[in-house]
Amino acid sequence: MYLSIVVPVYKSENTLVELTKRIGTSLQDICGTNYEIIFVEDCGGDNSWQVIEQLKKELPDNIRGIKLSRNFGQHNAILCGFNSIKGDFVITMDDDLQNPPEEIPKLFAKQKETNADLVYAIYDDKKHSGVRNLGSYLVKKVFKIVFNAKPDGSSFRLMRANLVQKLTVHNQNFVFIDGLIHWHTSNIAYQYTEHHARKHGSSNYTWTKLIQLTTNLFFNFTVIPLRIITVVGIIVSILSFLMGLFFGIRKLFYDMPLGYTSLVTSILFSTSLIMISLGVIGEYISRIYMLQNNKPQFSIEKHI
Numbered sequence: 097m098y099l100s101i102v103v104p105v106y107k108s109e110n111t112l113v114e115l116t117k118r119i120g121t122s123l124q125d126i127c128g129t130n131y132e133i134i135f136v137e138d139c140g141g142d143n144s145w146q147v148i149e150q151l152k153k154e155l156p157d158n159i160r161g162i163k164l165s166r167n168f169g170q171h172n173a174i175l176c177g178f179n180s181i182k183g184d185f186v187i188t189m190d191d192d193l194q195n196p197p198e199e200i201p202k203l204f205a206k207q208k209e210t211n212a213d214l215v216y217a218i219y220d221d222k223k224h225s226g227v228r229n230l231g232s233y234l235v236k237k238v239f240k241i242v243f244n245a246k247p248d249g250s251s252f253r254l255m256r257a258n259l260v261q262k263l264t265v266h267n268q269n270f271v272f273i274d275g276l277i278h279w280h281t282s283n284i285a286y287q288y289t290e291h292h293a294r295k296h297g298s299s300n301y302t303w304t305k306l307i308q309l310t311t312n313l314f315f316n317f318t319v320i321p322l323r324i325i326t327v328v329g330i331i332v333s334i335l336s337f338l339m340g341l342f343f344g345i346r347k348l349f350y351d352m353p354l355g356y357t358s359l360v361t362s363i364l365f366s367t368s369l370i371m372i373s374l375g376v377i378g379e380y381i382s383r384i385y386m387l388q389n390n391k392p393q394f395s396i397e398k399h400i
Contacts, residue, residue: 099123099131100183100257104173105148107140108191111295112147118197120158126204129158134180135191136173137163152400165397170251171271176394178260186255188273192294195252199289203254212285213259214277217252219291238310241320248286249274269391270316272309315379322380325373332369336362 101119105112116133123131135148148161162176174188187203189195195217203215236248255277263276277284314321339362 097127097130097185098183099127099185099187100181101131101133101187101189102174102177102181103133103135103189103191104170104177105135105137105140105144105191106167106170106173107142107144109143109147111191111193112144112151115191115193115197116151116155116159118193119200120155122197122200126201132158132160132182134160134162134177136177137161138169138173139164139167149400161400163397163399165395168394169271171273172394174273175263175271176396178264180399181257181260184257186257186260188251188253188255190251194292194294195250196290196292199252200254202287202289203252206285206287207254210285211283213256213281213283215254215285215287216249217289218248218250218286220288235306235310235313238313241318246284246286252289267393268316269393270312271393272313272317275313275317321376325376328369329373332366336366 103115108115112135119131119133120129135144135151137145137148145161145163148159148163152159152161160180162180164173164176168176177188178186185204185207187200189197199217203217206212206215240246259277259281262280263273266276
């Protein structure tokens with residue numbers, strides 16, 4: 097068996113050496129030296145690439161490095177690594193040592209037990225800040241709504257190579273690995289593992305990025321926003337008809353003035369609804385435009 101480990105790298109010059117050593121030690125009883133670590137450097141602006149180059153010199157048979165031309169994001173970097181795998185199984189994990197490499201055997205044991213296409217690592221206690229945990233919780237809730245699937249996944253995964261190969265054919269500009277996975281398989285298992293606190297730096301996920309991720313999930317993987325504005329439009333039409341009927345009866349039978357305020361309020365409300373609807377439609381059109389433009393999911397500057 098040959099194993100590929102894909103690690104997206106962003107501002108992790110202080111953790112890569114330890115991560116590499118611990119991965120090698122953890123795989124001794126699984127595949128010996130029959131593994132490759134594919135580091136995908138996502139333009140973090142530090143010395144991570146220089147560290148990867150040094151690791152390549154020390155372990156030429158086990159280390160591969162890909163440097164992206166600019167920052168494309170974690171999921172795009174992982175997809176880039178997927179295009180280069182050689183292994184029968186593929187592991188994805190973070191570069192910050194919060195996913196302990198010593199937990200990899202647990203994922204393999206669960207895969208052997210269940211014969212799953214994918215094994216997710218899940219945690220009893222995530223060592224993130226309260227704000228980050230809240231953000232992750234909200235994203236998982238959105239994921240459950242969009243994909244109607246169990247949202248207990250993580251970036252620490254064990255996958256069959258044939259599943260990974262299916263993911264590489266997608267050409268969406270917005271890449272969300274877990275969404276693509278759930279399009280192709282439901283044969284998924286879950287394994288509790290440890291989750292450690294960061295040794296260096298802080299999380300690169302901000303509230304802005306989490307909100308952007310949530311928005312992209314809705315607009316790239318579902319038509320829920322379009323259905324919402326359709327339902328709202330129907331409800332507003334019915335209310336507008338009833339309100340018009342009400343004011344018409346008042347005018348005809350009681351000769352009561354319609355009133356300037358009610359007229360302006362109705363116009364502003366209907367106009368705002370139209371603008372919101374156009375905005376939602378515009379979001380979908382912009383994504384169709386980007387897809388037709390064949391904007392690349394990633395661009396490689398060099399690899400070793």
